[in-house]
Amino acid sequence: MASVTLSKVVKAYGNVPVIHCIDLEVASGEFLVLVGPSGCGKSTLLRMIAGLEEVNDGTISIGDKIVNDLPASQRNLSMVFQSYALYPHMSVRKNLAFGLTNLRMPKDEIARRVADAARILQIEPLMERKPRQLSGGQKQRVAIGRAIVREPQLFLFDEPLSNLDAELRVQMRVELAGLYQRLGTTMIYVTHDQTEAMTMATRIAVLNKGIVEQIGTPYELYNFPRNRFVATFIGSPKMNMLEATARGDTAEIAGIGTLKLPDGVRGQGSISVGIRPEQIAIGDGGALSVPGKVSLVEYLGSEIFVYVTLPSGERLLVQAPGDARIHNGEPITLSISAAQAHYFDAEGLRIGT
Amino acid sequence: MQKFLRKNAPAYVFLTPWLVGFFLLSIFPILASLYLSFTQYDVVRPPQWVGLENYQYMFEFDYRFWKSLQVTFTFVVVSVPAKLIFALAVAMLLDKGIRAVGWYRALFYLPSILGGSIAVAILWRQLFDYNGVINSVLRFFGGDGPYWLSDPRYSLWTLIVLAVWQFGSPMLIFLAGLRAIPQDLYEAAEIDAAGPVRKFFAITVPLLAPVIFFNLVLQMIEAFKSFSGAFIISGGSGAPLDSLLFFTVYLFNEAFSYFRMGYASALGWVLLVIIAAFTAIAFWTSKYWVHYENERG
Numbered sequence: 001m002a003s004v005t006l007s008k009v010v011k012a013y014g015n016v017p018v019i020h021c022i023d024l025e026v027a028s029g030e031f032l033v034l035v036g037p038s039g040c041g042k043s044t045l046l047r048m049i050a051g052l053e054e055v056n057d058g059t060i061s062i063g064d065k066i067v068n069d070l071p072a073s074q075r076n077l078s079m080v081f082q083s084y085a086l087y088p089h090m091s092v093r094k095n096l097a098f099g100l101t102n103l104r105m106p107k108d109e110i111a112r113r114v115a116d117a118a119r120i121l122q123i124e125p126l127m128e129r130k131p132r133q134l135s136g137g138q139k140q141r142v143a144i145g146r147a148i149v150r151e152p153q154l155f156l157f158d159e160p161l162s163n164l165d166a167e168l169r170v171q172m173r174v175e176l177a178g179l180y181q182r183l184g185t186t187m188i189y190v191t192h193d194q195t196e197a198m199t200m201a202t203r204i205a206v207l208n209k210g211i212v213e214q215i216g217t218p219y220e221l222y223n224f225p226r227n228r229f230v231a232t233f234i235g236s237p238k239m240n241m242l243e244a245t246a247r248g249d250t251a252e253i254a255g256i257g258t259l260k261l262p263d264g265v266r267g268q269g270s271i272s273v274g275i276r277p278e279q280i281a282i283g284d285g286g287a288l289s290v291p292g293k294v295s296l297v298e299y300l301g302s303e304i305f306v307y308v309t310l311p312s313g314e315r316l317l318v319q320a321p322g323d324a325r326i327h328n329g330e331p332i333t334l335s336i337s338a339a340q341a342h343y344f345d346a347e348g349l350r351i352g353t
Numbered sequence: 354m355q356k357f358l359r360k361n362a363p364a365y366v367f368l369t370p371w372l373v374g375f376f377l378l379s380i381f382p383i384l385a386s387l388y389l390s391f392t393q394y395d396v397v398r399p400p401q402w403v404g405l406e407n408y409q410y411m412f413e414f415d416y417r418f419w420k421s422l423q424v425t426f427t428f429v430v431v432s433v434p435a436k437l438i439f440a441l442a443v444a445m446l447l448d449k450g451i452r453a454v455g456w457y458r459a460l461f462y463l464p465s466i467l468g469g470s471i472a473v474a475i476l477w478r479q480l481f482d483y484n485g486v487i488n489s490v491l492r493f494f495g496g497d498g499p500y501w502l503s504d505p506r507y508s509l510w511t512l513i514v515l516a517v518w519q520f521g522s523p524m525l526i527f528l529a530g531l532r533a534i535p536q537d538l539y540e541a542a543e544i545d546a547a548g549p550v551r552k553f554f555a556i557t558v559p560l561l562a563p564v565i566f567f568n569l570v571l572q573m574i575e576a577f578k579s580f581s582g583a584f585i586i587s588g589g590s591g592a593p594l595d596s597l598l599f600f601t602v603y604l605f606n607e608a609f610s611y612f613r614m615g616y617a618s619a620l621g622w623v624l625l626v627i628i629a630a631f632t633a634i635a636f637w638t639s640k641y642w643v644h645y646e647n648e649r650g
Contacts, residue, residue: 052540073546085541089559089644098555099545146545 001186002076002153003028004049008058011044011210018044020210021058031180031187035197036207037233042190043158045207049188050079050156062154073102077154078147082162084139086131086146092118093127096145117145120179137168144176148183157189161196173199194234198222206230228348231274237305239274239342240316246271251343255312259288262339265352274342277305277319282326286335292316294330308332390619395612407619418620420595421603427509428599429576432516437568440520444527445557458525465521473515474585478502481511481586502586505596512582512597523568530564531557562643570635577628580605600624 004026011019019041026032034042047053049060051072059066067075078099086095096117100110118124121141131139140160147155160176161169177200180187191197197204198218206213206221206229213233214226225231231239244251244259246267251259253273261267292308295315299322306318306326318334320326343351365372390407392400411418443461447454464473480486481501488498501507534557542552558565580601583591590606591598604624608617 050540050544052543072540072543077544079541079544081537081541083535083537085535085537087538087541087556089562098542098547102546102548102551146541150545 001028001184002063003030003061004154004186004188005061006045006049006058007061009045009048009055009060010057011041011048011053012056018210019048022210022212024205024212024215026186026188028186029184031189031200031202033189033191033197033201033204034207035191035194035204035233036213038192040207041210042192042207046079046156046158046188046190049154050077051075075154076150076152077156078150078152079156079158080140080143080147080160082159084131084143084163086139086142088131091128091130092123092134092142092145095131095142096149099146099150113149113151114145117149120148120182121145136164137172140164140172144179148179153186155183155185155187157187159191160189162191162193169196176200195236198234204234206233208233224350224353225274225342226350228272228274228344231342231344231350235276237277237317237319239276240280242273242275242314242316244271244273245269246343253288255314256290256310257288259336259338259341261343262352265343267343267345267351270346271351272344272348274344275316275336275340277317279337279340280316280318281335281337282306282318282320282324282332284333284335287338288336290316290334290336292332292334294326294328294332297326297328306332308334386618386621389615390622392615394614394618396614397612400615403615407616408623411616411619411623417595417598417603421591421598421600424509424591424596424598425577425579425600428513428516428579429573432513433569433572433576435513436517436520436572437523437565439517440524440568441527441561441565443520444524444531447524447528448531458528461524462521464519471581471585474582477511477515477582478586503593505594508586508593508596512579512586515582516576516579523572526564526568527561530561534560559644563645566635566639566643570632573631573635574628577624577631 004024006022006024009019009022009024010017022045024045034045036042044053048055049062051067051070055068059068061067062075062077087098090098093114096114097110100113105113114127115124118127121144123138123141123145126134126138126142131142134142140163143160157176161172164172173196180200189196189200198221201218203215203217204221205215208229214221214230216224221230221234225234228241232241242253242256244253246252246261246269248268249261249266251261251267251271251273253259259273290310292310294306295309296307298305298307302322304320304322304324304326306320306324308316308318310316316334326332345351389400391402391404393403393406394400447457447461451457478485482488483498483500483503485501487501491498499507501511538556538560539552542556547555578601579599583597583599583602584605587593587597587602589602589610591602600620601624604617604620607613607620
């Protein structure tokens with residue numbers, strides 16, 4: 001296990017900056033997820049930690065050692081690639097043993113580690129197969145197996161589940177979380193899927209356009225997003241955003257009404273009011289009642305997503321229990337709680353705590 | 354039948370020029386040469402059926418046939434691997450993403466375009482002549498070059514160098530093959546502590562094996578058929594001391610110097626069998642060393 005520290009790390013491809021002066025601390029034994037939209041620089045950051053990309057400025061340390069100039073092979077880490085990167089001409093056994101052979105490890109030690117990994121990942125019957133004879137999930141297990149046989153101080157995962165179908169992804173997510181609990185090794189995991197991030201991470205770093213927007217536990221990110229970007233990126237379905245004008249302790253939401261702001265939230269001028277779909281109640285009774293018309297209902301079994309068009313023309317997404325009887329085209333009243341809403345100033349920064 | 358003709362007539366009309374060419378210029382000469390190989394034919398008199406006599410003579414009495422085989426085999430065995438290794442080395446250099454790679458590609462491919470031409474063979478003769486450029490350079494550095502072309506110890510090697518110099522075509526194919534190897538395999542190997550040599554033998558070579566195999570078969574067939582260089586440099590005779598008596602040069606001499614068309618046809622069929630046998634061997638061994646990504650099971 002090792003900690004990882006990124007200090008003022010910068011990366012550019014030619015004149016195009018990709019990572020802007022990032023500081024990041026990953027504690028020993030932590031499962032940190034780097035999450036963000038495509039092109040935000042999360043994979044580049046991971047590859048820099050791996051030693052597959054040069055660092056233009058700043059330092060990366062693994063444990064106490066600055067590793068900027070250390071080749072990937074000497075960083076004592078393993079990486080699982082999005083494409084699995086299994087050697088197609090080698091059997092599963094040889095794929096697992098490849099790195100250990102390169103380290104000139106004794107044969108019996110290689111055999112022991114390969115057997116252990118195969119047992120943990122339940123791939124023992126597949127050991128003599130070639131990658132082309134494996135399903136996506138089996139390939140993923142072998143790729144993880146290849147990472148764990150090294151017994152590294154740090155695991156890196158680059159969107160390892162994105163090539164799997166939805167069901168397998170959920171299954172592998174659980175297995176990876178189990179593997180983390182079992183090994184306790186530091187893990188850095190890149191994904192664009194915020195559900196993966198929320199369910200697996202001990203902490204999440206949200207990246208956007210090469211900067212870290214916020215680092216925190218899944219709970220902190222969900223309940224106290226530092227800015228509008230994090231608020232809308234974390235949470236599924238996405239947070240509703242309403243534009244409003246604040247005057248001291250009230251906010252006039254265009255075409256809807258006036259909301260009395262909770263204690264600790266004060267503002268002047270343009271603000272955004274963010275409300276999560278599950279925090280909008282159906283019926284009267286909140287701080288602000290909003291009439292609207294149901295434009296679409298999506299039934300998911302345990303819950304339904306209701307798209308409501310407001311008189312102002314804006315659309316709100318509401319999450320309701322699966323047994324709620326709501327139909328397309330019918331009028332509906334929604335109530336919004338001021339205390340459960342999130343408030344962001346004109347620059348998109350959070351107002352209040 | 355009428356319906357078939359009505360439906361397909363336009364296709365056959367368009368195919369006719371090709372079909373005429375194919376039957377007149379390919380199928381007919383092939384069958385004719387097979388027939389002629391069992392005859393004595395000097396162009397002037399009609400062919401005389403002699404059965405297997407041409408083949409019998411070839412294998413039992415014709416020492417120049419065996420000499421030409423020896424020269425050709427030496428040429429194939431040395432020039433083909435040398436050319437492939439050189440082509441792969443250059444392709445790997447170009448694959449490193451150096452600047453102006455397009456120009457280098459064109460430059461390296463140029464000899465392949467010119468390679469089979471008479472002009473290059475003449476140029477080669479000038480270069481390796483006793484008073485040619487190569488020896489002038491050697492003399493400048495105080496050395497004394499041998500008679501490259503008229504000394505039987507060296508003459509074949511000059512042609513092997515000429516063949517290797519024409520590495521452009523396999524190099525381009527290697528380059529395309531190298532580009533098709535997923536980069537993340539090298540990255541995974543990098544993390545797996547594989548050095549450059551290990552990466553080359555554990556990743557590049559196995560994943561390039563289908564391309565290596567393709568180039569090997571193609572270059573081997575080309576080398577067996579090699580003619581113009583040896584013909585020009587040896588003055589058409591295979592000299593000195595038959596050291597440049599390539600199989601094709603010998604065949605040409607039998608056909609067009611001595612007008613032994615029947616015997617030359619037999620030589621042609623033997624060459625075909627040799628090439629087919631070597632190609633078959635290459636295909637048979639390929640199952641042990643060529644890995645295809647999309648192969649089933």
